[in-house]
Amino acid sequence: MSQQYPALLIIVPLLSALLISITGWINKRLCFPIAVAALAVSAYSCIGLLLRVVDEGVIVYRLGGWDPPMGIAYYVDHLNALVLVVVSVVALINLIGSKKSIELEMPGKTAPFYALYVLQVTGLLGVVVTGDAFNLYVLLEITALSGYAMLAMGDDRAPLSTLNYLYIGTIGACFYLLGVGYLYIVTGSLNMVDIANILPPLYESKAVLAAFIICLVGVWLKMAFFPLHAWLPNAYTHAPSAASSLIAPLVTKVMIYVMIRLILTVFTPEFTFNILAISEPIVWLAVVAIFMGAILALAERNLKKMLTYIIVAEVGYMVGGAWLGNRLGMTGAILHIVNDALMTLCAFMVVSNVAYKLKGYAFDDLKGLFRKMPFTMGAFVVAALSMIGVPPTCGFFSKWYLISGAIQSGQYAFMVALLFSSLVNVVLFFRVIEICFYEPFSDHHGHGHDHHAEPMAEAPVSMLVPLYVVAGGLILVGIYTSDIVNYVIEFAIPKSIL
């Protein structure tokens, strides 16, 4: 059984997506349990895989028994096992937590939504697990298409902003495909490991350079790396809560994973860091991304949109960290994939709780929220602390690695950018907390009494429990950072990176 984990984690959700859409015609109430069961199986397989990888090392799984490079092989090493666990667990928790919100926001469309949701997760898991460059493109598009459909189910402006996302997303995927085409021309292979083996004598070739740059730009488009970020804020803001709390934590992070996979496995660090020598400009670009993300977030007066700009800044963290070209920076980037997925999930789940109870999530709607939804806001504070980078939440530790990496490679601008972004996050989150904490002002100046306040109107328990699982996770992951780094990330980075 455990031999088949790599296949199970894709096939089960894929088939259940079909099953859900069929079941939707018969009995809508069955869709949710099926979706949960499918994702639970995926999550179970992913965790099993991670444990096995930690135990035994890299696992190669040949789909249908065909040997690479002819057939498609799934390579599961420490890097993607970790990301697999993140993707499947985040998707599962979010699905459980957003049942009520899905029913409220999309009555009558729940069955297709669940099907798309599971399909999206299938795509994401596939992107992470596959060892084939072309296969990755197909799964990328599966992810993207199901994502477009889910995002477009949001408010009035959702279809337009999704359409804009679709244009950019398609360009991004096409660029990636083009890059793979060039790689295929020079190597004759699509298997990532195979390509890596064939490439070394060709490092000086212009075609390889072109392939790398084109792939990189494609991936950047998809991860909303500044200045290619314009599609992200609107697309995520107008989406349904459940969709944005799935897509916001995962899609950008999986694209970061793809970038790191390209750097580490396909093109090898020797090529990317030593021969290309474009690390420094890219880190500078990341610095600009962080600054711009932070500044644009400051200008927002809407909680959800503010969070989307923070994602833009966080993408800058990870791109910069990965391109520092040293072990600490790479560790920070990989660790931040995990941490940022959890942090973003926590923040967006809070938004979906707020949206469940209130009319909207513009700052003006949030007044007095601490009294109204104390538990939701408690989790929000934890998420905020993690994004600011206060120990012992996990955000602090990845920032630690990133800044250490910046110091080690002498990229002080990157360090300043990270600190700047932390400070801006303090302003951003405490501005929200302030609004929720103070208003409406009580009648008795300075000495308000309880009976003036609005009654408590907390989100249902089924939304709160998953939220608190995530909030607790932020702290637990922070405390066990050393285990994640020592047992997993340490092995995910090739020895050649010092």
Added chain:
Amino acid sequence: METITSIKPLLAVLVSLLVTPLLVSSRTPNVREAWTFVAAIAKFLIVLSMLPTILKGTEIVYTVAEFLPGAAIKFRVDSFGMLFALVSSSLWIITTVYSIGYMRGLKEHSQTRYFCFFAIALSATIGVAFSANLLTLYLFYEILSLATYPLVCHHQDHEARSSGRKYLLYIVGTSIGLALPAMLISYNLAGTLEFGNQGFLAGTASKPLIGLLLFMFIFGFAKAAIMPFHSWLPAAMVAPTPVSALLHAVAVVKVGVFSVVRVLTGVFGTDLLLSFDLGSIILVVCSFTILVGSLIALSQDGLKRMLAFSTIAQLSYIVLGIGLLSPKGLTGGMLHIAMHAFGKITLFFCAGAIFVATGKKNISEMIGIGRRMPITMGAFFIGALSITGLPPCGGFWSKWYLLLGSLEANQMAIVVVLLLSSFLNACYFMPIVYKAFFCKPEDSLFENKVREAPVCCVVPLVITAVISIVFLFYPEPFLELATMTVSRIMGVQI
């Protein structure tokens, strides 16, 4: 140095954290306050139970999680940490009594929130005291900053809001903007963050870089309120008085000073500071803060604001003592943590008691108040004497040691600063006491017979005033803890 491993430090930190769910779920205020008491006393007892071990010269360590080599979440109880933990945990019990009297006396809202965050703040304070390395210290330092925010902004009005902003801006801004990068740079230089007797930075960097780090650390821990990063403290006085008393005279500001002292001794090391001649920079900065703080205090009319500026000046005494880099100076500085705490908390308690009983906040309105509240004003007098550094109060000891230390270090200018500052202290305290007792009341409120604040408010301030006097005759164990620390750091017997 002998060490033993024990979970006690962790327990001491956690006990008040674990009680918060009980506080939230308590049905009546009495149950809630009972739990606070249980936590406060338990915390004090746990701390106290470690005292004999520490006095024997043994250290207690406990590692929670190793994060990086040399940067774990780890506790180490040594004599200096013990001194601070003892002060803050004992004063928490007294403040709890006072809080009950004050909060109920004024019928404040959201008392549950208030007691919860108070408990969390105390956890963080003890955490700082027992930190074994810079990472742990930073962790609890940040928790403390955030846990005190709802306390500062307790009234939830416009004034609280702007003060809260200032508070966060200064405290969190400096810790992330200065202390965090300084910590990371230190780690990259030395490969460890573990406090050592002579620091860990010696021999790793050039003088300019060490000077830069020193600057980043001293101002990065803005809770120490060293000018120019001091103005959050007067702003924070919008908080309820027990908060100002325990947190802004003892826990929070002392955490700042404690962190600075820890960094100076455990990260840089006195030898390194001596060899690079960086002590004089500290002395200049601190002398400036002492004199300017005292001068501003002279001009204040709000009693709590005046006390706040007095605190700013007194905090710099502690750092100044370290900056002298002489054994007696260090002893005086560390001792001042304890002595100032008891004196200043008495003064804040008095300010709060006056507010509860009469609603007065300004010094100009307190003429003749001694007739109505003789006990309170008597305690105020004792507190003022202790802060000024006159017998028969404990404050005398720390100032005495500071003077000796500056003579020892041949810093005659510092002697002048200390004496001048004591004079200024007397100038801003004594008129209040004089007017309270000997001037004819202008306000009809004070003409009737004696009417003190509620018992819960008066008893604590009497206790702390008495303790301040007791310290003159019995400065143990604080003096012993301070001398132990100094002899361990400097390798000399005093």
Added chain:
Amino acid sequence: MGDLLQIIVAKYNYWIYITLMMIGLYAMIGKNNLVKKIVGMSIFQTAIILFYVSIGVKKGATIPILEHGHGEHGHSAAALIVHAVDYVNPLPHVLMLTAIVVGVATLGVALALAIKVHNRFNTLEEDEILAQIREK
């Protein structure tokens, strides 16, 4: 000049796909009408499909179908050897089957979204839609 001409002629398939791609990209960026942008997107995708198909081509090669399968016995061993040079590379073509499917799906979703936008705003001109949003 002659060199440049030679490069263009020798690698004409690249030039064609790049030209097509740029036309598509221009439509997506420069056009105001949402459906025209979708058309541009399709051209863009098709350009890449063309590129892939063209790289499988070899001079003088035939379609990749083996004339004699493995079942035939009695021939010499040499006859069984497949000369890859004789056949065009089938793999890019196969890949493009998938890419075409993806392209069609994308097109479908895009058109569906365009219809939703039209239902909501009664126009497909982007500036008019943005004006409507701003008015609210």
